[in-house]
Amino acid sequence: MAGPVQSIERAAAILRLLAGGSRRLGLGEVASSLGLAKGTAHGILRTLQHVDFVEQDPATGKYQLGAALLHLGTSYLDVNELRSRSINWADALAGRSGEAVRLGTPLEGKVLVIHHVFRPDDTLQTLDVGALLPLHASSLGKVLMAFGATPVEPLLEEEPEGYTRHTLVHPSELNRALAEIRDLGWGAEVQEMSMGEAGIAAPIRGQGGLVVGAIGVSGAVERICDSKGRPLPALITVLREAARAISRDLGAARW
Amino acid sequence: MVERYVMSIDQGTTSTRCILFDHGGRLVSVAQREHQQFFPRPGWVEHDAVEIWRNLQRIVPEALSNAGIEASQISAIGIANQRETTVLWDPRTGIPLVRAIVWQDTRTAPLVDELRSDPGDDFFLDRCRLPPSTYFSAPRIRWLFDNVDGLERRARDGEVLFGTIESWLIWNLTGGPDGGLHITDATNASRTMLMDIRTLTWDAELMAFFGVPRAMLPEIRSSAENYGEASALLPGVRITAALGDQQAALFGQTCFSPGEAKCTYGTGSFLVMNTGTDVVRSEHGLLTTVAYKIGDQPTIYALEGPIAVTGSLVQWFRDRLGLIHSAPEIETLARTVEDNGGCYIVPAFSGLFAPHWRSDARGVIVGLTSYITKGHLARAVLEATGWQTREVVDAMNADSALALKQLKVDGGMTSDHLLMQILADVLDVPVVRPLVAETVSLGAAYAAGLAAGYWPDLQVLRRNWHRAAQWLPDMDAERREWEYECWKRAVERSLGWIQPPKRS
Numbered sequence: 001m002a003g004p005v006q007s008i009e010r011a012a013a014i015l016r017l018l019a020g021g022s023r024r025l026g027l028g029e030v031a032s033s034l035g036l037a038k039g040t041a042h043g044i045l046r047t048l049q050h051v052d053f054v055e056q057d058p059a060t061g062k063y064q065l066g067a068a069l070l071h072l073g074t075s076y077l078d079v080n081e082l083r084s085r086s087i088n089w090a091d092a093l094a095g096r097s098g099e100a101v102r103l104g105t106p107l108e109g110k111v112l113v114i115h116h117v118f119r120p121d122d123t124l125q126t127l128d129v130g131a132l133l134p135l136h137a138s139s140l141g142k143v144l145m146a147f148g149a150t151p152v153e154p155l156l157e158e159e160p161e162g163y164t165r166h167t168l169v170h171p172s173e174l175n176r177a178l179a180e181i182r183d184l185g186w187g188a189e190v191q192e193m194s195m196g197e198a199g200i201a202a203p204i205r206g207q208g209g210l211v212v213g214a215i216g217v218s219g220a221v222e223r224i225c226d227s228k229g230r231p232l233p234a235l236i237t238v239l240r241e242a243a244r245a246i247s248r249d250l251g252a253a254r255w
Numbered sequence: 256m257v258e259r260y261v262m263s264i265d266q267g268t269t270s271t272r273c274i275l276f277d278h279g280g281r282l283v284s285v286a287q288r289e290h291q292q293f294f295p296r297p298g299w300v301e302h303d304a305v306e307i308w309r310n311l312q313r314i315v316p317e318a319l320s321n322a323g324i325e326a327s328q329i330s331a332i333g334i335a336n337q338r339e340t341t342v343l344w345d346p347r348t349g350i351p352l353v354r355a356i357v358w359q360d361t362r363t364a365p366l367v368d369e370l371r372s373d374p375g376d377d378f379f380l381d382r383c384r385l386p387p388s389t390y391f392s393a394p395r396i397r398w399l400f401d402n403v404d405g406l407e408r409r410a411r412d413g414e415v416l417f418g419t420i421e422s423w424l425i426w427n428l429t430g431g432p433d434g435g436l437h438i439t440d441a442t443n444a445s446r447t448m449l450m451d452i453r454t455l456t457w458d459a460e461l462m463a464f465f466g467v468p469r470a471m472l473p474e475i476r477s478s479a480e481n482y483g484e485a486s487a488l489l490p491g492v493r494i495t496a497a498l499g500d501q502q503a504a505l506f507g508q509t510c511f512s513p514g515e516a517k518c519t520y521g522t523g524s525f526l527v528m529n530t531g532t533d534v535v536r537s538e539h540g541l542l543t544t545v546a547y548k549i550g551d552q553p554t555i556y557a558l559e560g561p562i563a564v565t566g567s568l569v570q571w572f573r574d575r576l577g578l579i580h581s582a583p584e585i586e587t588l589a590r591t592v593e594d595n596g597g598c599y600i601v602p603a604f605s606g607l608f609a610p611h612w613r614s615d616a617r618g619v620i621v622g623l624t625s626y627i628t629k630g631h632l633a634r635a636v637l638e639a640t641g642w643q644t645r646e647v648v649d650a651m652n653a654d655s656a657l658a659l660k661q662l663k664v665d666g667g668m669t670s671d672h673l674l675m676q677i678l679a680d681v682l683d684v685p686v687v688r689p690l691v692a693e694t695v696s697l698g699a700a701y702a703a704g705l706a707a708g709y710w711p712d713l714q715v716l717r718r719n720w721h722r723a724a725q726w727l728p729d730m731d732a733e734r735r736e737w738e739y740e741c742w743k744r745a746v747e748r749s750l751g752w753i754q755p756p757k758r759s
Contacts, residue, residue, distance in 0.1 A: 080583035084670040088282055091690050091723055095281045120690050120721035127724050129672050 010036065011044050015053060015065065024062035051207060077212045077250070079105055083115045086204070086246045090117050090215065093242040097235055099219040100125070101242075103204075104133065104140035105212070106150035111141040119219060136160045136174055137167050139189040139201035140214045146181035147203045147211040167192045186240060188231045191221055198224040200231045202243035206250045215243050259330045261709055262318070262492075263700040264311065265693070266336040266420050267500060268357065268522040269570065271310045273318040274696040275329075278709070280719035282691060284322035286314035293354060298361040298605070301354035304342045307420065308427050315488050326489045332428075333479075333496035333703025335503035335695045336420040338446045341395040343406070343471075344423065346416050349431040353403060355420070356395045359523075359563055359605045363394040364614045364753065370394070374464075382461055383445070384452045384534065384543040389606065389614055390561070392419065393448035393465045400466060413470045419443045421497040422473045428485040428494060436483050439473040440497040441554065445545040450475065452534060452545065455554060477548040478502070479706040496702035500695045501525040502547055505557065507698030508663050508689060509720045511713050516651065516659060518644060519695065520668035522567045523608075526560040526647045528655065539650035540610025549705060558654060560609035560647030564602035564618075565640040566668050571604075572636060578629050586673045588633035596631035598622040599745035600639045607749065610650040617752040621745045640668070641677040642742040648682055661685045665694035680730035681739070690723040 013034055018025060025033075031041040045063055048054035052068035086103055094101045094117040103115035111133040118125045135141030135155055144150045152174070160169045168174045181187035186202045193199075199218030206212040217239050218224065225231050260283060265272040270289040277283050288310040293301040319326065339358035344351040356362070370379070370387040379387055387394065396417060400407035409415050416437055418426065426435035444450040444457075449467060451458040457472055476482060479496045498506065501519055505527045508517040513531035518524055529546055532553050536543060546557035569585045572578050579585055599621050601607075606614035620635070644662075652658045661684050668674055669688050679686040691697045704710040 078581065078584050078587050080586040080671070081581050083672070084583040084667075087670045087692055088285060091692060092282045094723065095279065095690055095721070117690070117723045118721075118725070120723065122722050125725075127726065 007044060010034070010040070011048055014041070014044060014048065015069070018054065018063060018065050024057055024060065024064045026060075026062045030063065077206050079112070079114045082204070082213055082250075085249055086115060086215065089242045089245045089249075090115055093215070093217065093238060094118070094120050096238045097217045099217045099223065099235070101215065101217055102140065103213055103215050104138070104144065104201075105214075106135075106144050107132065109135065109150075109154055111135060111138055111144060111214075114213070134161065134163070134193065136169070137163050137189060137193040138216075139187050139199040139218070140216045142177060142181055142187040142189065143201040143203050143214040143216075144211070146178040146187060149203075149211040149213070152178065163193050164191055164195050166190065186236055190225060190229050190231075196221055198231070200224065200236060200239055202240050204243055204250070205247040212250070215239070215246065257328060259328050259709070260324060261700040261704045261707070262315075262329050262332045262489075263696040263703065264315075264332065264334045264424065265500065265503075265696040265699065266307060266311070266334065266424060267695070268337045268340075268359075268567075271307060271314060272693070272696060273311070273314040274693060274700070275318055275322055275324060276697065276700045276704075280691065280697060280701070280716070282693065284318045284324065286317035286321060288314050296362075298364075300357040300360040302340065302357055304344070304351045304355045304420070304423055308424065311424060312488060326492060329489060329492045330709045331493050331495040331703040331707035332485065332489065333498070333503075333699035333701075334421045334424060334494070335498050335500045335699035336424070336443070338419060338443060338499040338501070339390055339392050340420055341392045341399075342418050342420065342423045343396070343399060344416055344418075345414060346435075346437075347414070347432055349427070349435075352406065352415060353399060356399075358390060359567070360395070361389045361605050361614060363389045363398050364606070365755070366394050366398060367614060368755070379448060379461070380536075382458050383448050383450055384536070385446070385448050386612065387448070388608075388612060390563075390608060391446055391448040392417075393461070393467065396467055397465050407466065410471050411468050413468075415471050416473070417467070417471045418473050419446070425482065425494060425497065428487055428489075429483050430486045434486075437473045438476050438482060438497075440476055440478045440499075441545045441548045442478055442499040442502040443497065444475045446499060452543065452556075455545070455548065477550055479547070479549045479702040481706060493707060494703075495706035496699055498547060498699055498702055501527050501559065501561075502545070502557070503696075503698035503702070504665055504694045505529065505698065506547055506701055507691070507694030507696070508665060509713070509717045510663070511717065514655070514657060517663040517665060517694070520565060520640065520664060520666035520674075521695075522565070522570075524562040524565040524640060524644060524666075526562075526609075526644065526651060528558045528651055530556050530558055532556065535654070537650070537654050539653045540612060541647070541650050541654060542609065547702065549702070558651060560650055562640075562643045562647060563605040563608045565643065566666075567604070568600070568602040568636050568639060569668075571602075572633070579633070583670065585633050585636055586671045588630055589637050589673055592628065592630035592634055594631075595622075595634045595638055596627050597624065598627050598631050598635050599742060600632065600635040601745050601749040602639050603749040606753075607746070609647050611746070611750075613750055615751050615753040616749040619745065619749045619752075621748055622741075637671070637674045637677055638681075638738075638742075640674060641681040642739065644678060645681045645739065659684060661687050663687050663689065665689060665692055667692070675724075675726045676729070679726040679728045681735060683728045683730075683732075683735065685728070686726040687722055688724045690721040692723075
């Protein structure tokens with residue numbers, strides 16, 4: 001079995017060093033304190049900076065702990081930023097699928113709808129940005145749970161509400177569904193929130209592969225699914241393409 | 256059959272975007288790069304035109320590879336650009352002679368003030384339908400002649416070319432010093448203060464007045480026709496459209512009939528209404544401009560209310576004040592409070608454009624008390640966009656005698672959910688966003704595609720427009736009137752700040 005990853009051990013030491021004092025430290029100070037070559041220390045500091053664990057003061061060039069480290073437990077991607085980065089792809093997905101698109105992130109045991117694109121048929125629809133959806137009865141929620149963006153346990157502690165006779169309320173059936181979602185890379189909800197409606201969703205990944213949100217397509221069950229109640233492969237394909245495109249933009253670029 | 260696409264290049268104030276569209280008008284690939292904003296002195300704003308060209312050279316291959324598309328699959332290229340920004344370059348070397356002076360730059364204010372009294376606004380309005388303003392290109396050319404040694408002489412000797420950014424890019428794309436085409440389109444030319452807006456030709460009197468030799472000016476073409484083939488970057492691909500970015504957005508929003516209007520929310524915001532073949536003179540502080548000219552079809556005109564600072568106020572908050580890390584965070588910060596706390600920001604960074612046209616105004620923040628937090632300021636940042644929009648919509652309603660029933664919006668800031676709601680609230684009409692928020696790029700693609708036969712006619716393009724979101728007004732009428740009054744008082748406090756230097 002392999003030993004510890006040396007660069008991560010060194011990164012941890014650097015973080016402890018910066019956390020230990022109150023003043024910023026320059027590259028030379030960091031390197032000599034830990035007995036590292038300057039080049040080595042610089043490489044690690046740059047990566048730590050890239051993931052926002054370390055900040056560099058532009059004026060002096062000295063380092064200190066980054067804000068993201070202080071907020072490690074909370075979502076590190078601002079929801080408005082996620083919307084802004086996703087909007088072009090969400091629009092394109094609505095155009096290609098012909099259905100309404102929503103983006104969701106976890107909030108206090110539910111799914112917060114952070115973006116909504118109307119079904120592009122120019123019918124009267126209401127924007128429901130800010131709405132809260134149930135985790136277990138929405139495709140967005142199931143995807144967020146399946147990929148660890150939000151824990152499953154709190155949901156199972158209370159008895160999950162059954163909205164229709166199809167809603168998954170038992171821990172075993174829910175866990176089975178989540179495992180299947182992890183295998184497939186996407187999830188569905190077929191008449192589990194309201195009869196006649198269905199939705200499919202896929203995860204959006206940020207830096208390092210962490211799932212930061214989910215994107216989904218939803219509408220009348222006869223348009224989302226085939227006669228056997230299975231989501232249409234063509235919809236799944238365009239959905240996953242959109243999720244991949246957004247994830248690539250989040251991982252590749254930085255504000 | 257191999258799928259074909261149209262490429263649009265949106266060269267904007269803060270970044271350049273290359274977007275590929277398919278037959279359904281759907282976005283297939285995006286590549287984008289920001290360029291530096293230079294603020295060498297208060298009120299001065301400059302870009303490096305070479306940096307912009309280099310960025311284009313990077314993002315075009317990136318857009319193609321992101322989607323796995325070959326250059327041979329591109330049917331046409333359309334270019335939309337930040338308007339009025341002035342580039343002067345040496346045609347033999349392809350090197351700009353000075354940094355490009357950006358549309359927000361106000362260094363020509365003293366010259367503009369002189370022009371307004373002598374020969375007076377009407378001299379210019381009669382010929383090009385534009386009042387003297389720091390906004391337009393000709394005063395900048397004059398300023399450069401007056402302040403850069405030898406430049407005017409070199410221009411007279413044919414050693415200098417002028418262009419707005421689309422001219423610069425097309426020249427480089429078609430070979431640069433080696434046979435590059437020196438052209439502009441009517442919409443861009445209509446922002447120079449040198450073009451006769453009815454004949455779409457350079458006006459001899461205006462050229463003489465500003466001392467601009469004809470040789471340095473590009474040839475004025477329609478907005479959509481086969482200009483020629485690119486030789487650099489995408490060899491053999493036809494360039495078939497060029498439009499000022501706001502006109503491209505009007506086109507992308509399919510505002511093809513008189514009375515149809517849109518407002519684009521980017522660095523600045525621009526309310527534009529199609530007025531058909533009529534050249535309408537505004538009585539309420541709006542500009543008359545060319546909307547588009549498709550091939551040899553009649554020229555279509557528009558009324559425009561340009562607002563200089565909306566999105567750039569958010570960028571100022573981010574880059575100059577460091578109060579937010581990213582532009583979308585302005586919404587997060589603004590939502591930490593219930594309202595503006597009594598403070599108002601009037602972002603007259605480049606003076607005020609429509610409807611006031613006051614180059615003596617500068618930015619103010621009023622209503623400060625120890626209660627105010629950065630959350631309230633963030634709120635005021637968003638509300639500034641709302642109230643400035645209200646002012647130009649009121650002007651547009653007064654000019655057209657038809658009240659706008661809904662506002663079609665587009666541009667980057669439409670992803671700000673709170674801002675869109677604020678707009679609906681202060682305008683008291685629904686605000687509607689189309690399925691493609693990148694309407695500037697879409698418009699350039701539409702124009703290019705039309706000229707190249709990729710799309711047959713305007714009807715097909717209209718069918719691509721779908722409502723993607725709608726915000727409904729939700730503000731108490733009394734509160735709206737009260738807030739509007741406060742805003743107007745805040746605007747008064749921004750006026751008259753810049754005083755002419757005391758003469759001894």
